[in-house]
Amino acid sequence: MIARLAGLPPVWLVLFASAGAALGRLVPLGLPPALRGLGLVLVAAGLGLMLWAALTMWRARTTVMPGRRPEALVTGGPFRFSRNPIYLADLILLAGLMLALAAPAGLVTVPAFALFLQRRFILREEAVIAAAFGPAYDRYRMQVRRWI
Template identity: 60%
Template sequence: MLARLAALPQAWLVPFGLAGLMLGWLLPDLPRLRPLGWLIVAGGLALMGWAALVMQRARTTVWPGQRPARLVTWGPFALSRNPIYLGDLILLAGVFLVANAPAGLVVLPGFALFLTRRFILSEEAMVQDAFGAEFSAYRRKTRRWL
């Protein structure tokens, strides 16, 4: 059960989020940024939803670790090869601001590195194997994050 949960990238939002919140609560407050935080949370959720909808319309899987049926390169995937993971980072940044823990933003690079090493590299290898030259061309023109 725990191994299946650990296989979901979004499950890792919790420990990284808690670490950032703890750090943010230990350091002095900055002016309240809650309204901006809510906008950022909404933006992260919207990006993830848009990417999932595009993948659903392309009739390919949104689940990490599963071989995709189709290479999706339009919509949010024209801006980032990993818009759902990018949405996770944006969402977490917004949560830190909503919780008045802006110092927690320092965990975001670590979370991005964790997602890259734990999920993205193996997923990209799988997509490369499935789509070969088509994925290579996409990778050359579209950044991993932004």
């Protein structure tokens, strides 16, 4: 059960968000109210990007689950700008949460989470996609960056 949960990026998002919030409590820094509002905007933007990417994948009839073989190479919608828009959305959401919770010290978890996602999920997913779609994925990878 724990191994199965560890394979789900949202579980890791919750863990990194919890660590960031705890760090924000341990190292309280002043935060202007406008930045808390910006945090809410970032949370909404992250959720919106996540939904857009998931709907794009659903329309292409392919999985959003990490580790599963994709049925289609998705290059439209937010995938025109990022090869990993859902993971990018996770980072935007995490940054927004740290600001909305007035825990700016917790922003250090954002680059740490990006590195974790890349090593734990993205590199493996890229290998699976490359094996499944070969030259088509190589062309896409040359045109679209991993993050933005």
